[in-house]
Amino acid sequence: MQRLGSDGGNAVTRVRVAGGVLLVAHLALVAWITLRPLDVPWVSAANLRPFAGIRADLALDPETAVRRIAAGLGLLAPLGLLLPLAGGRLAVSTLGSLLRTIAAGALLSLGIELLQTGVPGQVVDIDSILLNTLGVALAHLAVVPAVRAGIRRRAETRHRATVLREDPAQGLTPTIPRVGIAP
Template sequence: MQRLGSDGHSAVTRARAAGCVLLVVHLALVAWITLRPLDVPWVSAANLRPFAGIRADLALGAGTAARRIAAGLALLAPLGVLLPLAGGRLGVSTFGSLLRSAAAGTLLSLGIELLQTGVPGQVVDIDSILLNTLGVVLAHLAVVPAVRARLRRRTETRDLAAVLREDPAQGPTPTIPRVGIAP
């Protein structure tokens, strides 16, 4: 049951609306970062072998590798939190929510990589898909289960308080027995 605020909108509706707005803003930022043409003197070949790009980054040094891996993890990581927030459901299973977020992150990352094939200066990299998906999963696991558990406890406490505020002298609502059809 959703409690209505003084302005007639529920807190869940406001949270979902905020989640949708933040999701659209984040996706616009991701599109701008990943799909804008780059002026580069040369472009490397597409990387279609998993972990080959990560190994190459590690060969360049720990600092460069850490920066590139962190960028790959962080690009779509907010989706791990924003997608469940935009969904606005508290009573969903943790595994199901994680699976939906990971699938959405994977598909979005794959779509970005496919769109990059037509953008000058951008190169397709399978490691980007892997890192982006891992970032979504890690962000989801770090935030969503704890926040959902807290919100569930908060909702249960409010419902219990509403039950306690009811007038105990009145008693439960009477039920009327159903009358069958006469023969």
């Protein structure tokens, strides 16, 4: 949210701080969900083949498959909105923002999977990285471009209203015609 109006500086700071706080809270929740030890009688082998776990989920009944895939998509999906919100940029390339957000989501998901190797009861799954990254991308595409366009439109409308407003005591600003250089 770059400064477009006279009150922009304070608003940008508030948005970035709110985005940062929500981002930290979400990451704490994700860490608690994914990195706590589980007390299980046995642990399945790590899945290092892409789409093998998704195929296995689809082989189960449809309700269980949808629930597992939606959980994979939804775990890091809020990052698709929270990362750009914490960054606070308004005038940025849509593709650049999407690529930065996807890369951050993929790296965070990879970090979680690597940390899970040392947690009892947790298993590394490459499909989790794929689903988490896809969830981040879908959330970003669904929300961020529309919100940025709305904020830009609102800021431009406010800016035009400020520019067009005149001081009644002064009247309109006179225009002076161009004067050439004297001989």
